[in-house]
Amino acid sequence: MKRRNRFVMDVLIGDTVVACHCPVTGRIGDLVFDGVPCLISTTNDPRRNTAFTVEAISIDTDRQWIGIHQGRANDFVAYCLNTDALPVFPYSKHVEREQVIGTSRLDFKVDGVYMEVKAPLTELFVTPLPRFERRAVTRPIETDRLIRHLETLIATLPATKRAVLLYVFLYDAPVFTGNPNRKQDARIRQLIRDAITNGLEIWQVNGELSREGIRLIRCVETTNHFK
Template sequence: MYRFAQDLQEGIILRRRNRFVMDVLLDDTVVACHCPVTGRIGDLVFDGVPCLVSTNNPRRNTAFTVEAISIDADRQWIGIHQGRANDFVAYCLDTDALPVFPSSKHVEREQVVASSRLDFKVDGVYMEVKAPLTELFVTPLPRFERRAVTRPIETERLIRHLETLIATLPETKRAVLLYVFLYDAPVFTGNPNRKQDARIRQLIRDAIADGLEIWQLNCRFTVEGIVPLNCFETTLHFK
């Protein structure tokens, strides 16, 4: 298990004030918490959603960060801290818990390639980590309000990172796009509603022939930490 520095606290989100701040009821006190996701989190209206929060540096404007939410009948925690996903992947690499790299020897993070930055370089192979949150693959309880979404999901950053990752293939002959879900999600095959979806799928299909692999990592999120559930290759689903 990837353990947090201290156990998380459970609270209730009262509202998402803006892109960066959520008001959360902790015990009997309303506190402003950092929201680690600047974009959409599913199509949820954050009113009465259970959450887990971590404690930040008290000198920050927001003393807490919302780490996870729960919206389904199974009360599964869904991790929403995308930066936490990279730390968790680093832990999995260090403990040989990722079959995509079963016995990694040399791991480097935040590698600058061209004008972009890729998340990992593992034994000479580049890996980009994505933690999709614009769509949540659980069935929310009826009491959680959902907002009608008409605008497409923005994907410019994904395309830039994907093109950079693919550009490493002539030299390395292998590259990995790892989708991380900080909960137990079904097999992810992309999102047809996203902007430029056809272009993204074509980029991936062309690159698979040159050595691009697509993998998925599912987890269980708890107040103590994150447990890897399964990691499996999904390349065939993108061909």
């Protein structure tokens, strides 16, 4: 029914409006959250202030669920790595998560190669149904944290000769090529272009989310789209 703040969404369950955890602190497209269908999960964690988490929303003509829980994206990638389902690392043997390098933390280290996972949500690459209101489009702002992680990932290249930036969409998104309207876009693109010559690879994973879980749709290399 409403996004109360960065951390809480009000969801109508039956006849009761319930406060649910919002797993995304940033923007979710330019949506006004009013009557947007969603999937929620439950938790019994006594440390939580809310018993539910909003996992996905549905706004397009295909009525597909769009996963908004970025933590699930990392869990999904870990599962796919452990089952050899991703061609980016088709036969991974040693998978480590949350690798601290300097003042940053990269998501994965796979057989000695570092990989950072990003699940973009400031833009939703679907066409919303007319009944869903959208705010005036504003320029997405890339945080210092994102750029710091990218620079940290690139800094591993002299030693490893390979690094991976993996974009994950928990819906069937088109090939992601960045956003020319975002602030600091030129700096980010130049960082990526320079690093590609030294071994940086860009990949994209699309997953289909349902009440039962997440299914891999495809995993493709998109490095050429960033050159």
